Amino acid sequence: MRAPSESDHGPAAPPGREDVVRRALIELKTAKAEVAELRRRQREPIAVVGMSCRFPGATGTDEFWNLLTNGRSAIREIPNDRWDNDTLYSPTIGQPGHIYTRHGGFIDHPGHFDHTLFGLSPREATTMDPQQTLILETAWEALETAAIAPDTLRNTPTGVYIGVGGSDYERLGAGGAAGVVDGYAATGCAVNFVANRLSFTLGLTGPSVAVDTACSSSLVALHLAVQSLRAGECDLALVGGVNLLLSPDVWIALCGARMLSANGACRTFDAAADGYVRGEGCGVVVLKRQSDVTGDDTVLGVVRGTAVNQDGRSSGITVPNSAAQQQVIRRALETAGVAPHEVGYVEAHGTGTPLGDPIEIRALTTTLTHHRPPTNPLHIASVKTNIGHLEAAAGIAGLIKTLLTLHHQLIPPHLNLHTPNPTITWNHPIHIPTHPTPWTQPHRIAGISSFGFGGTNAHAILEN
Numbered sequence: 001m002r003a004p005s006e007s008d009h010g011p012a013a014p015p016g017r018e019d020v021v022r023r024a025l026i027e028l029k030t031a032k033a034e035v036a037e038l039r040r041r042q043r044e045p046i047a048v049v050g051m052s053c054r055f056p057g058a059t060g061t062d063e064f065w066n067l068l069t070n071g072r073s074a075i076r077e078i079p080n081d082r083w084d085n086d087t088l089y090s091p092t093i094g095q096p097g098h099i100y101t102r103h104g105g106f107i108d109h110p111g112h113f114d115h116t117l118f119g120l121s122p123r124e125a126t127t128m129d130p131q132q133t134l135i136l137e138t139a140w141e142a143l144e145t146a147a148i149a150p151d152t153l154r155n156t157p158t159g160v161y162i163g164v165g166g167s168d169y170e171r172l173g174a175g176g177a178a179g180v181v182d183g184y185a186a187t188g189c190a191v192n193f194v195a196n197r198l199s200f201t202l203g204l205t206g207p208s209v210a211v212d213t214a215c216s217s218s219l220v221a222l223h224l225a226v227q228s229l230r231a232g233e234c235d236l237a238l239v240g241g242v243n244l245l246l247s248p249d250v251w252i253a254l255c256g257a258r259m260l261s262a263n264g265a266c267r268t269f270d271a272a273a274d275g276y277v278r279g280e281g282c283g284v285v286v287l288k289r290q291s292d293v294t295g296d297d298t299v300l301g302v303v304r305g306t307a308v309n310q311d312g313r314s315s316g317i318t319v320p321n322s323a324a325q326q327q328v329i330r331r332a333l334e335t336a337g338v339a340p341h342e343v344g345y346v347e348a349h350g351t352g353t354p355l356g357d358p359i360e361i362r363a364l365t366t367t368l369t370h371h372r373p374p375t376n377p378l379h380i381a382s383v384k385t386n387i388g389h390l391e392a393a394a395g396i397a398g399l400i401k402t403l404l405t406l407h408h409q410l411i412p413p414h415l416n417l418h419t420p421n422p423t424i425t426w427n428h429p430i431h432i433p434t435h436p437t438p439w440t441q442p443h444r445i446a447g448i449s450s451f452g453f454g455g456t457n458a459h460a461i462l463e464n
Helices: 017-042 061-069 122-126 130-145 168-172 183-189 193-202 217-231 249-256 322-336 356-368 391-408
Strands: 046-055 075-077 103-105 158-164 208-211 236-243 281-289 301-310 345-347 378-381 445-451 456-463
Touching (some): 046 061, 046 130, 046 217, 061 391, 122 183, 130 158, 130 193, 130 236, 158 193, 158 391, 168 183, 168 249, 183 193, 193 208, 208 217, 217 236, 217 301, 217 391, 217 445, 217 456, 236 391, 281 391, 301 322, 301 391, 322 356, 322 445, 345 391, 356 378, 356 445, 391 445, 391 456
Parallel strands (some): 158 208, 345 378, 345 445
Antiparallel strands (some): 046 281, 236 281, 301 456
């Protein structure tokens, strides 16, 4: 029997107008759904499910919160085990080869760690920058707070994003205590290994990035991790920052540029502000997409939006640009879908410099206080008054403080404010809390600013 041919039934009828319209509507509906899903992923909130820290005066977030709420400063004299500060110190500002400050924010025994826990030989451990070991330990502790066993992450698309500047350890000599430069020195002192070492040790296969934008490094690292999670490049992210003060070289350079405080305090927003105090430490947070959060997770806070930009051609390469700061804040608000008046607190960059403080307050009041009633003031403070400026780790310190503030519904006191800086315009609905201030609104939203002295700015929007 032969198969029917076209001649038996005639040519196939072309689709009718109704069929064409129906198919077009289905395709349009599908395209709209795909666009909506893309937009949702681009703006999906990112949950913080774990965190840990080693900051001046505080090992762990509980000690850090106690330091903050008790209004304590962890600034102290430079420890004797760092260098001979009596020889380097000179009260004469600008004396070549000397430093005019005796103070900073320091952690104890930064090079002490259990190398066997991470499968390292004594020789390799000796040649490793302590910034690497500090990140390893702090990330391990952060995962434990997230109830994630580190060994369960092997071969998973977990990303690592770490803010880090240079290596004082390398400045001291790549041979370490043994005084011998060998193959381990290359991996022990390379800055990229501050992130890559963590990925290797835990067997993580997501992006592994060391970020250096100076003082904004670790908040830029947060931005990159949020972008990566939303793009599906990783399903979990470890974000951190680390800074150790082991060599006097950078101190001498910064004193030569007259950036540091001779008074030994970050007097942020105060008339006596005369520069910043250097600090060291490490912090790590664990992130996942909010849609991936389960009942086993404890959500410590949610990142709604982040933004990064550059000062561009300002009046000087290290001079802040208020217009650029305003732009990065507005972009973060837009990404977060948050109105300016909804932000109740900002953890400011707030280094305590006579030039930078007024510029930052101008950017905050311009972007966040328009149409804000006096009954809803914008609270502004800076953790640098407690622990100093952690430079590459400053953003993660501000992030962890802000997460604790949201969780405990309490804004810790801002220190060292006695006489408000007269060059700052204070006739806006803003409040600098010098005492613990309850924050009891059911829906709390905060901003965090971090500005690199090379001009790279970052801002993040968080909520409880």
